[in-house]
Amino acid sequence: MTQAFDIIIVGAGMVGAALATGLGQQGIQVALIDKATPASFDPSASPDIRVSALSAGSERYLQSLGAWQDILAMRATPYRRLAVWDDTPHPLSRLLPGTMTEVEFSATELGASHLGHIVENSITQNALWQSVQREADVTLLTGEGIQALEQNADAATVTLEDGSQLTGQLVIGADGALSKVRTLAGIGVARDQYEQQAMVISVRYQGQPEDITWQGFFPSGPRAFLPLHSAGDQHPGETWGSLVWYDSPARLAELKVLDNQDLITEIRRAFPARLPELTHIDAKASFPIARQHAKQYVLNRVVLAGDAAHTINPLAGQGVNLGFQDAQCLQGLIKEARRSGDDLANPRWLAQYEHQRRPANRRMMLAMDLFYHLFSNAIPPVHLARNLGLGAARALPFARNRVARYAMGLDEQLPRPVQQILNRLPGINRI
Template sequence: MTQAFDIVIVGAGMVGAALATGLGREGFNVAMVDRAPAPTFDSNAAPDIRVSALSAGSEAYLQSLGAWDPILAMRTTPYRRLAVWDEAPHPLSKLLPRAANHVEFNADGLNATHLGHIVENSVTQKGLWQAAEAEPTVSILAGHGVSRITQNEASATVTLENGQELAAALVIGADGAQSRVRDMAGIGITKDQYSQQAMIISVRYQGEVQDITWQGFYPSGPRAFLPLYSAGAQYPGESRGSLVWYDSPAEIARLKSLSDEALMAEIQKAFPQELPPLTHIEDRGSFPIARQHAKHYYSGRVVLAGDAAHTINPLAGQGVNLGFQDAECLQGLLKEARRGGDDLASTHWLGLYEQQRRPANRRMMLAMDLFYHLFSNTIPPLHLARNLGLGAARALPFARNKVARYAMGLDSQPPAIFREITNRLPMPNWL
């Protein structure tokens, strides 16, 4: 027997669950499908190794979905400051003050209470599942993968691995970077693997919870600190944090092979002096870094959102924020399509979605790619250029804060100078 829905969403991660909740709130009859079971949360457990820096814009969207309060009720860490600096040695390093190549963004300068929150991915997903479950028109089909998608002029049929069939006007692929929905729809991608990998390390450190997240840039790649929450009465005077170490695959493999004690010593030696004293390593993992972009965001009755449509260098933690922007945009356009009595898979509305989201995603991808190549080298002219850029950012707080407001999702459009720079750069074929 075939079940009928308005929309079937494949993928119940953060972006998929946000779409299910938002569309359910608009009265759409939605099925959300995922092979994985429902996310769980244990307040006594160590933090999920996967965390994201949710921007203020993402917080506002999650609030509109009724998911933000459940997320806050679990655990989140607000940050009020964000700092970046260049740690690459150069001939003038000993002559210039360290602050010369140091830029800090502060919530006070943006008339905001905070810049964002560091949240475990599982916590965000759990909050969104709770919000989706509260919507009477949302059906969650967990534990089932998709084996086939067929389309005709009137509808699309999603066949699950257990043989169950779901018919809908539109199928949304929110099933991540390795999207099967994208493959089934015949949508190609352009992909570029970076020469670096990223190692994530969950740690405890001595001291109170910090209100700053920072990245120090080295020729081999950045090293970042993200504050988490207090370690609690079990570990008095300690807090939890997440470290990210970008380096060559060989170096990451070497680091992963070390004991906790040896790795802690390497971290304290290799990270900037701002790193608080570590007391314990709780977990570690690594992943390759790749940039990819779908050649089209839709095909027939299938449309893509989040990592299924694009993945970005994680330098500034913009990946999930871009995914939430996709979800919010698509949700709004589908609402307008229904209001006009149009087919939800109309090329007019899906075309508008791609027209709105592809340039914004492309702009951020290009900026992060430029940032990556500018900082991950020791070429003297580029070293000079990046230090001049950091110096200019320090000297021009208004322009710096405009860029920060755009990255936070507080301004919908980037500042003019940001658009001018990205528009003048040669457009790579992967965009």
């Protein structure tokens, strides 16, 4: 049996579910498919190991979709300050005043109530699945992956693993970094694996919820702290947090086999002294990190969004925020196509999506790469340069604040001079 829709979205992760809700609000008939099944929220359960720093821009988008209230009703931790510093011990450090190597941004200074929220990925996805189910025009099909994709002049058809078929004017691949839609459509990727990997560790510590997220840069990679909520009556006086330890695959392999007590000892040794006193490790997982960019976002009746189109180094926590920007952009263009009475796969509209989103995603990828390479070595001139850079960032509050406001989603655009610098970086056209 073949069911007909306007659009088929494969992947109901954060990006696919957001896009389906937005399109449903516009009266577009959408089928949203995911091979996973929904998990219900348990307020007493320990946090999901996958957490994301959602920017103010993402918060606004999720509000417009009606999901933000549900997220707040479950769990979200606002952060009002963000600190970054260079933690490489080096003789040249002594040439600089200690305070020059650290930059702190605060919401007050940027004229905002908060900089963002740390939210567990499963909570954002859960809230979005609730929003999707409120949309009469969206059909959510779970527990079923796709096995085939066919495109012709009038329609695209997706075949599910159980053999049933769905047809529509457009198929959107929001099925993550290993996107099957991308492969079936024959879209290639440019991929670079970083030398570092990331280990995420879910911890409890003694103390109250923090309002700061911080990241210290060591030559082997950054070590970051993301604040989470209170651990409640079950663990009085304790709070959850998430640590990210970037290091070589070999070092992370050593850490992975340690028992939790020994891992706490290693964390105490390796993390900056400002880390609160850890009491418990709940879970740990490591992720390979790679920069990956699809060669095309659009091909015939297929469009890619979110991690299916691009993955970036997570060190500034921008992955899903970029994915939400893709979703917003695509949603707006599809609305225009419908209003004009056009085929929803009309290249006139889809080319604009690629034209708007590719350079924006590429700029953020390059900025992260610059950061990564600048901080992942201890060569004295580079060490000095980055500290002077951090010093300049402290000394130039206007420029610094404009960039910070963009990174945190408070402003839509990077300041023009910074955009121009990033556009001129070597390699911009290769990724």
